[in-house]
Amino acid sequence: MFITCLDLEGVLIPEIWIAIAKYTKIPQLEITTREEPDYDKLMKKRIEILNVNNITLNEIQNIIKKMKPIQGAKKFLEWLHELSEIFIxxxxxxxxxxxxxxxxxxYGLFCHNLEINEKGKIIDYTLRLQNMKKLTVQKLHELxxxxxxxxxxxxxxxxxxEADFxxxxxxxxxxxxxxxxxPSFFEYTELKKKIQEILKS
Amino acid sequence: MFITCLDLEGVLIPEIWIAIAKYTKIPQLEITTREEPDYDKLMKKRIEILNVNNITLNEIQNIIKKMKPIQGAKKFLEWLHELSEIFIxxxxxxxxxxxxxxxxxxYGLFCHNLEINEKGKIIDYTLRLQNMKKLTVQKLHELxxxxxxxxxxxxxxxxxxEADFxxxxxxxxxxxxxxxxxPSFFEYTELKKKIQEILKS
Structure with a gap:
């Protein structure tokens, strides 16, 4: 039996922080690990910027609600779910x-979580697990x-x-x-073909 | 972070083999592990009965499509999914x-699978894993x-x-x-109360 594990941002939806930067008109929020390779510093900086600008979780969730999946993502997942369990x-x-x-x-979701205070402000983040993606695939393998x-x-x-493919x-x-x-793919149609080939192998 | 792992038959939907027995009017299909404690013998018997009566997977899937979840199950899951990841x-x-x-x-599904021939007949079953439910909880714990x-x-x-609760x-x-x-619960409202209590603890 197959499970397909898919990354979310860049694979199924656009980058969330880029969308937040765009909607809030705070270009500083466009910083990524390219500019700040230390993830902890990066996240603390992002949280600080949000709080300086009084942006609550609720506002961010409203921005996220306006985001659209990458075109074709939903149909691609519907197709895939007929053939394989799906985890994001x-x-x-x-x-x-x-x-x-x-x-x-x-679909099933594996991720981390934020710490929110009683005013709805984001005050910290919690990584559920270091190397979460790799370890999740490992445990699913063991199943x-x-x-x-x-x-x-x-x-x-x-x-x-860690994956078979x-x-x-x-x-x-x-x-x-x-x-x-x-192998690299740039269209869901190409990715579908490759997955179909794997499932038949 | 919480995951709630739920059994399917008896907890969210009625027993599938009972429904098949009822729709096909083959009372022999009502046999369970109570009558035949050896699961392998039980499944082989069920598969034999289906094939003697020319019942294909397609027909069974049509019966399953007519089945209704236990009343309140869908709303219970919607409520639960706001608070916890859900796996069945x-x-x-x-x-x-x-x-x-x-x-x-x-929701995410962990199960076994059947072997179907080119005519759509069920010819065998494959347990993906012995002690699947326990091991799945164990691996999710490790995550x-x-x-x-x-x-x-x-x-x-x-x-x-194996679970925490x-x-x-x-x-x-x-x-x-x-x-x-x-602890035992017989209504989703009671079960919700208990889960709420756990999530707050």
Whole structure:
């Protein structure tokens, strides 16, 4: 039996922080691990910027509600769910990811979570687990599943390596070049063909 | 972070084989592990009865499509999904369980599967894993989740023991008496209260 583990941002929906930066008109929120490689510093900075600007979780969730999945994502998942169990593995937070996952069709979600105070302010974040994506695939393996994993960036590579079949979707050129052992796809139709081939093998 | 693992038959939907027996008017299909404690013999007998009567998977899936979830199950799951990730763990088969899980709201599904021949006949079954329910809870534990498990019968007990909080829903009297360490609930409203209490603890 197959499980397909998919990254969320970049694979099924656009980047959430980019959307927040755009809607709030705070370009500082566009910073990513490219500009600030230390994830903890990056997240603390983001939380600080939100709080300086009095942006609550509720406002962010309203922005996320306006976001649209990448065109074709929902239909792709419906197609895939006929052939394989689907889990979405994201390094984002429950409070951000869940509304999007529901809009995509309510698949199983593995993620982290935020700490919210009584005023609805985001005060901290909690990583449920270090190396969450890789370890999730490992545990699903131990439950006797064959795993296909789909990601787009550095934080997906350990998951792709752990899976039986690792696939890149819409990777930036540097990720594609560095990890050329994983085939790259740029359209759901191509990705479908590859998955169909795997399922038949 | 919480995951609630729920058994399917008896907890969210009626027993599938009972429904098949009723619709096909083959009372022999009502046999359960009470009459035939050897599960392998039981399943082989069921498959034989289906094939003697020329009942294909397709026909069974049409029967399953007519089945209704237990009253209140869908709303209970919607309520629960706001507070906890939900996985459905069943010793039934993908081909039987998936249509019901979709009707319930598309939650993550862990199950076994059937072997179907080119004529659509069920020819065998495959247990993905022995002790699947218990092991699934164990692996989810290792992913740093707190687990609530809800079941109704003997095949759920190992899962209930492995979980942080094991709850019985609609158990038969003998199961309730034998495993009185697990609180029993007979209405979703009672079960909701208990889960709310756990989530707040």
């Amino acid at each position: 593995l994201t390094d984002s937070y429950l409070e951000f990811a869940k509304p999007m996952v529901k809009a995509l069709g309510n 006797n599943y064959v795993i296909i994993a789909v990601g787009d960036s550095y934080n997906d590579i350990a998951m792709l390596k 690792g696939l890149l979707f819409n990777p930036p050129e540097n990720v594609r070049a560095e990890f050329s052992q994983f | 763990l069943t010793d039934s088969y993908l081909e039987f369980a998936k249509p019901m899980v979709k009707a319930l709201g598309n 740093n989740y707190v687990i609530i498990a809800v079941g109704d019968s003997y095949n759920d007990i190992a899962m209930l023991k 094991g709850l019985l829903f609609n158990p038969p009297e003998n199961v309730r008496a034998e495993f009185s360490q697990f």
